[in-house]
Amino acid sequence: MVLTLSVKKGRTAMSAAQETSGGEMQPWSEVTPDAARRLLVAAVEAFAERGYHATTTRDIAGRAGMSPAALYIHYKTKEELLHRISRIGHDKALDIVRSAAEGEGTAAERLSDAVRSFVRWHAGQHTTARVVQYELDALGPEARAEIIALRRQVDAEVRSIIQDGVEAGDFDVPDVPGTTLAVLSLCIDVARWFNVDGPRTPDEVGALYADLVRRMVGFKE
């Protein structure tokens, strides 16, 4: 049996996203109808707190103010929820890096922009990012493969900026793939340790990390 899903599959990623006064995208605005979005937001919170496997469908439905059965009107399985979250989150992450990579400016400026905004997202949306970056293994093989492909695109964008800097003679990087890996690893891990009650704002972490990465690539003033 095939259920009709209310979340529109063909919708281009961020086209319907609404902007707030702060300029940030209102997250999940592309998920409709309202009940499906509430369930998804509840799932993000629950997965981030307890992890995918420790979260029950009853918990998700409860947070969304619905009965356990309501979940299965909008999503085929619990795994589909994780898949949608992961897909939308990775689309957003790739979008962020790509914007910086395709921007104007020197390699150093583009790398700083990329790291700053990537880190800001991982800190500011650390609830989402934690699910997106650390619950990948809970997906089935096809879904995981799809997400891994997106990750490789993120990696390629960052590597190409660093490569540009090396070729322009601005950076000193003996091992470009290795350094790319390290830079991304550093940024992604922000989602694991970032704490809203901690001493640093997402902006401050972004600035700190942009500086650290500038040093890692041996940028010459």
Place this chain on the structure above:
Amino acid sequence: MVLTLSVKKGRTAMSAAQETSGGEMQPWSEVTPDAARRLLVAAVEAFAERGYHATTTRDIAGRAGMSPAALYIHYKTKEELLHRISRIGHDKALDIVRSAAEGEGTAAERLSDAVRSFVRWHAGQHTTARVVQYELDALGPEARAEIIALRRQVDAEVRSIIQDGVEAGDFDVPDVPGTTLAVLSLCIDVARWFNVDGPRTPDEVGALYADLVRRMVGFKE
């Protein structure tokens, strides 16, 4: 009811560890008797592959070649298994960092040593490290608090090396706690992405990361 556990609790962490010809410690040699160790090793593998919550006690026992009930002769609960793994692993990690921190040499040399050996452990023992670093949330409050205390000691060791370098005028670090956090985050995340079939050996990753961290602290030749 209180079961008598066969794993001796009072044993000092690494005192009974046996060295192999390679100079590496034989992991888990301090866990006795043999059946308890086999169960623990099986649990490490299973937790690393699937995560704590997705691993069943039947799976652990099966990997150790025993019936599900055998697990409860040696461990009170599944969580106690994770606790022991986490405790021993963190003891080892702290030991590694502390050895480097207390060594002779300049701050730059000690920092490089610490990062190199810390990373080498996270890569070489990435199965263990993954459990130790990423399954912390599955522990109960008291056990988690104990582990977090160990982590703070690791953080303190690294911060003190960096602080030494700053005070000696060797390093240029505007934000010592932030940089310490970033360095540790970078090293720990190795456990997440390291792949035995990948292009890099643990030694190579250690060398690469020691160099990257040297740059992050602005070491002046």
Place this chain on the structure above:
DNA sequence: GAAGGCGCTAAGCGCTCGCTCAGGTTCGGG
């Protein structure tokens, strides 16, 4: 070679999980 107990297994208990399904409620269109 009988006694005692340690380490283990077979069987299964009580529970909660992901998920299903029949039926009730709401609401726009004819």
Place this chain on the structure above:
DNA sequence: CCCGAACCTGAGCGAGCGCTTAGCGCCTTC
């Protein structure tokens, strides 16, 4: 005013979970 579709709930199914218990075989001890 009624129909059909969309949405949601209450009740619960089968499965698999963590963990327990009764008892068996095999070592050690005398």
